[in-house]
Amino acid sequence: MSEPTSPADSHGPITRVGAPSSTVAHDHDSGHDDHGDDHGSHGGIGQYLAVFAALCLLTTMSFLTYSSVWPWRDQPHVGWAFMMAVSCTKAMLVVLFFMHVLWEANWKFVLTIPAAMMAIFLALMLVPDVGLRNRMVSQERLLHMARPNDLLLMEQAAEAQVLADPVAH
Amino acid sequence: MNASAHSIPHGHDDRDAHGHDDHGGGHGHIVLQYQPGLPLSKGKLIMWLFLSTEIMFFAALLGSYVVLRFGAAVWPKPHHVHLSEPIGAFNTFVLICSSVTIVLALEAAKANKVAMAKNWMLATLLLGSLFLGIKGYEYSAKFSHGIYPAQPHSRIYEKPDLYYGSAVRARLDELRKVPLGLVPAGLRDEADSSAEAGGTVDLLKRLDEAPAEKLSAEQQTARGRFQKVQKMLTNPGQQPFDLAVVADQIMPLPSEGAGSHGGHASGLNDDFPWLRLPTVIPGGNMWASTYFLLTGFHAIHVAVGLLVFAILLTYRLDRKRAGMIENAGLYWHFVDLVWIFLFPLLYLF
Numbered sequence: 001m002s003e004p005t006s007p008a009d010s011h012g013p014i015t016r017v018g019a020p021s022s023t024v025a026h027d028h029d030s031g032h033d034d035h036g037d038d039h040g041s042h043g044g045i046g047q048y049l050a051v052f053a054a055l056c057l058l059t060t061m062s063f064l065t066y067s068s069v070w071p072w073r074d075q076p077h078v079g080w081a082f083m084m085a086v087s088c089t090k091a092m093l094v095v096l097f098f099m100h101v102l103w104e105a106n107w108k109f110v111l112t113i114p115a116a117m118m119a120i121f122l123a124l125m126l127v128p129d130v131g132l133r134n135r136m137v138s139q140e141r142l143l144h145m146a147r148p149n150d151l152l153l154m155e156q157a158a159e160a161q162v163l164a165d166p167v168a169h
Numbered sequence: 170m171n172a173s174a175h176s177i178p179h180g181h182d183d184r185d186a187h188g189h190d191d192h193g194g195g196h197g198h199i200v201l202q203y204q205p206g207l208p209l210s211k212g213k214l215i216m217w218l219f220l221s222t223e224i225m226f227f228a229a230l231l232g233s234y235v236v237l238r239f240g241a242a243v244w245p246k247p248h249h250v251h252l253s254e255p256i257g258a259f260n261t262f263v264l265i266c267s268s269v270t271i272v273l274a275l276e277a278a279k280a281n282k283v284a285m286a287k288n289w290m291l292a293t294l295l296l297g298s299l300f301l302g303i304k305g306y307e308y309s310a311k312f313s314h315g316i317y318p319a320q321p322h323s324r325i326y327e328k329p330d331l332y333y334g335s336a337v338r339a340r341l342d343e344l345r346k347v348p349l350g351l352v353p354a355g356l357r358d359e360a361d362s363s364a365e366a367g368g369t370v371d372l373l374k375r376l377d378e379a380p381a382e383k384l385s386a387e388q389q390t391a392r393g394r395f396q397k398v399q400k401m402l403t404n405p406g407q408q409p410f411d412l413a414v415v416a417d418q419i420m421p422l423p424s425e426g427a428g429s430h431g432g433h434a435s436g437l438n439d440d441f442p443w444l445r446l447p448t449v450i451p452g453g454n455m456w457a458s459t460y461f462l463l464t465g466f467h468a469i470h471v472a473v474g475l476l477v478f479a480i481l482l483t484y485r486l487d488r489k490r491a492g493m494i495e496n497a498g499l500y501w502h503f504v505d506l507v508w509i510f511l512f513p514l515l516y517l518f
Binding site: 045048049052055056059062063065066076079080083084086087090091094095098099100104105107108111112114115116118119120122123124126127130131132133134144145146147148150151153154155156157158160161 | 416
């Protein structure tokens with residue numbers, strides 16, 4: 001049972017099966033970390049710089065949706081989905097490499113998965129009362145809240161001013 | 170505590186331990202071995218527990234933002250609220266750089282390169298400060314446009330309705346009684362210098378009557394706008410469209426086409442900042458509340474991180490401090506992570 005311990009040091013226990021032996025392996029692992037004795041198996045300046053380059057590239061990609069090069073300017077949903085995909089990729093890169101989660105033992109799931117589930121539930125709980133708040137509104141509220149035709153009115157006013165006085169605008 | 174874990178002899182697995190228990194007293198003494206509950210140091214465990222609460226904290230904030238935004242009838246475009254995408258993207262870049270420098274500081278400390286670790290730590294501190302500085306600049310741009318989360322500082326109105334019209338009139342009435350000291354240089358005359366300070370003056374009348382040669386070309390255009398606003402506000406046959414024109418003269422909402430090159434159409438509030446007239450941004454109040462809450466809490470987290478780095482800089486950053494640097498780094502990466510989601514959600518959606 002102790003044979004797989006030494007390869008676990010270098011690759012991390014992610015693919016390991018069998019709880020008792022992996023516990024021993026982690027003790028061994030963290031013991032090394034405390035002494036600051038890095039094998040160079042994880043991290044490494046080159047790898048960090050590669051992740052940095054990827055992060056910069058991804059930021060540029062999400063910024064692309066703002067530029068005139070982006071072909072789906074009239075369909076905002078395409079841009080939103082794209083940006084969220086890019087953000088999730090960036091988040092995974094930061095968590096896995098910079099926060100060393102890739103090389104951590106299985107405790108990482110104990111902490112992150114319940115927190116992530118709670119986070120999702122927190123947001124979902126808001127949908128009925130907050131997200132759908134404008135499904136049914138009182139007449140008075142309807143009078144005072146901003147509505148799409150207010151924006152339209154502002155745009156028409158701006159256009160009328162441009163037509164009347166092109167120099168001022 | 171991990172040293173005791175090391176004292177387990179190799180090959181001493183669960184079956185052996187079980188065997189010992191069965192023949193309990195046979196050896197005459199029991200060797201107690203302490204094993205930590207989780208295979209990581211206490212500081213790191215606590216940091217990760219803290220981070221898991223932080224995940225929920227920011228998920229609640231981001232979740233409410235998303236729910237509020239997509240449930241709203243109208244939400245302002247980034248240009249309506251004077252957000253600059255290039256500035257936001259640059260700030261993202263700054264935070265990513267600082268994430269790299271803190272990781273490099275940790276690596277240097279692990280390799281016992283004390284001076285290098287200190288330099289990387291200092292670079293992180295400076296980059297974080299740069300982020301906060303840019304954020305402060307952005308905040309001041311919001312404030313100067315009257316975008317605050319709440320009254321009385323906020324000058325945002327949701328729609329060009331009668332309430333908006335009366336708010337503009339109220340502000341104009343206020344401006345008629347401006348203390349003498351606040352009169353802008355272009356509108357002063359010789360008599361003012363002899364008059365006692367603190368007196369009030371009909372500023373708007375002066376703006377109307379100011380000689381054209383004292384005003385620049387832009388200011389003369391602005392005065393034209395001002396006179397149009399006054400005329401439309403007092404028009405007895407006023408239509409909702411007229412109030413939209415008033416709002417457009419005071420602070421125009423940049424259209425998407427013009428906004429793509431960052432164009433900022435100027436209005437009365439830009440020409441004469443002392444006017445501070447109410448503005449119309451449909452959906453702007455909810456936007457301001459969520460924007461300042463999200464970026465404010467993020468900025469507080471950045472500030473706390475900078476404080477931690479400043480404290481760490483007073484230590485000798487050698488191998489013994491690697492654990493501390495790692496924990497501070499974990500926190501900092503999390504702050505970076507939050508911004509990774511905040512940037513597209515606030516600036517690009």
